[in-house]
Amino acid sequence: MEKKELLRAQNITRVYGKGTPNEMEALHPTNVTIYEGEFVAIMGPSGAGKSTLLTILSTLDFATKGGMYLDGENAAGMEDKYLSKFRNENLGYISQDLTLIDTLTMEENIGIPLYVSGKSQSYIKQKVEEVAKLCHIEKLLKKLPGECSGGQVQRATVCRGLVNDPKLIIADEPTGNLDSKNAHEVLMIFKELNKKGTGVVVVTHDCQIASYSNKTLYVLDGNIKEIVEKGDMSQEEYYQKLVELTSEDIDEIFNEE
Numbered sequence: 001m002e003k004k005e006l007l008r009a010q011n012i013t014r015v016y017g018k019g020t021p022n023e024m025e026a027l028h029p030t031n032v033t034i035y036e037g038e039f040v041a042i043m044g045p046s047g048a049g050k051s052t053l054l055t056i057l058s059t060l061d062f063a064t065k066g067g068m069y070l071d072g073e074n075a076a077g078m079e080d081k082y083l084s085k086f087r088n089e090n091l092g093y094i095s096q097d098l099t100l101i102d103t104l105t106m107e108e109n110i111g112i113p114l115y116v117s118g119k120s121q122s123y124i125k126q127k128v129e130e131v132a133k134l135c136h137i138e139k140l141l142k143k144l145p146g147e148c149s150g151g152q153v154q155r156a157t158v159c160r161g162l163v164n165d166p167k168l169i170i171a172d173e174p175t176g177n178l179d180s181k182n183a184h185e186v187l188m189i190f191k192e193l194n195k196k197g198t199g200v201v202v203v204t205h206d207c208q209i210a211s212y213s214n215k216t217l218y219v220l221d222g223n224i225k226e227i228v229e230k231g232d233m234s235q236e237e238y239y240q241k242l243v244e245l246t247s248e249d250i251d252e253i254f255n256e257e
Contacts, residue, residue, distance in 0.1 A: 003035035005072070006090070006168050006199055007057055012066030014052050026052045028222045029066065036167060039191065039200040041210035043242065044219035051172060053219060054203045058093050058170045059083055088116055092166030094158055096173035100145040106156045107132075107141035113164040131159040134189055150177045158186055168199040175209060187212040207246060211239035218245055 014027040027049045034040060034057065044050045055061040056068060059075050068075040070086055078086070087093070092113075100109040107128050114124045132138040135155040137148075145153050154177040161169060169190060175183035190200045191212055202213065210216045212235070218226045226245060230238045 003037065005033055006036050006070075007034040008032070008067075008069040009053075009057060009063070010067040010069065012056060012063035012068060014049075014056060014061070015064040018064065026222055027056070027063075030224055032057065032217065032224070034168065034199060034201060036199055037194065037197050038215065039194045039213045040202070041213035041216040042201065042203045042219060043205065043207070043210045043216050043246075045205055045246075048219045049222040050203050050205075050219045052222075054170065054172055054201070057201065058091060059087060060093070088113055088164065090167045092161035092164060092169045094161035094169065094171040094174045096176045100153055100156060100160075102145055104144075105141065106137065106143055106145065106148065106152075109145065110141075110156055110159045110163055112160060117164065127163050127165075128159070131162045132156075134162070135159050135186070151179065151182055154178055155182070155186070158189075162189075162193070166198065168201065169193070171200070171202045173203060173205075183209070207239055207242040210242055211235050216242060218242075 009030060009032040011029050011031060012027065013025060013029050015023060015025050017023045030053065032053070042050045042053060052061075056063050059068065059070070062068070062076060070078075075083060100106070110131065111124045111128045114127060119127075128141065129138060132141055135158055137152055137155045137159065140148055140152055140156075145156070148156070154174070158171075158174060161171065171190075175186055178186060187209065190202070194200050200213070202209065204210055214230045216228045217224050218228065228238075228241055228245065233241065
């Protein structure tokens with residue numbers, strides 16, 4: 001059975017400061033297709049271009065050149081209201097920043113995508129409680145973000161990205177404020193959702209986090225340098241393969257000195 005295409009980036013580039021002395025091409029011509037039910041890691045060192053790629057895939061930014069297609073339609077030609085509707089109904093975006101609204105409770109923050117969709121209060125309450133239990137913060141729903149730890153707030157950010165039952169979760173360093181145990185639990189939530197058909201794209205610089213995926217796009221200097229498929233490898237074997245890949249680049253840097 002052929003997999004359904006969710007997102008397709010075709011020959012995209014991203015140039016900052018175009019036409020100025022500080023012009024910089026952060027992303028060179030790149031092609032990426034994300035299919036329904038995939039778990040993809042975008043990995044690379046700081047400044048490699050992985051977050052630039054992610055913001056374009058999530059339609060939060062636009063490519064300088066090339067096409068970004070959602071369900072086969074070029075996002076550049078969409079009206080803002082249609083693009084916002086598509087994001088809200090299909091994408092669960094999880095930022096590395098703790099972007100909750102201080103004056104809203106954790107419950108209200110998590111439910112924002114559903115309020116925007118016009119869902120009923122009873123439905124919102126049910127869905128918020130459901131994802132809060134999944135992330136083990138159900139006892140904190142009435143608290144304000146300032147009354148919770150950084151890790152708890154990060155979990156609420158994850159919940160907000162899951163509450164609309166997205167077809168695709170897009171997460172930028174989603175475990176950055178979590179210890180290793182809590183990070184593992186969040187990644188296992190992603191894996192369980194992925195097994196049920198939800199697509200997942202995670203940006204990370206960490207081989208261990210990337211090893212939860214089924215495919216890794218290794219980004220370096222604005223290019224996808226290599227694509228590593230997990231295939232039949234165990235998670236440990238896959239992790240070691242990713243470590244070897246990053247070690248090769250570190251060796252190259254030292255050998256150039």
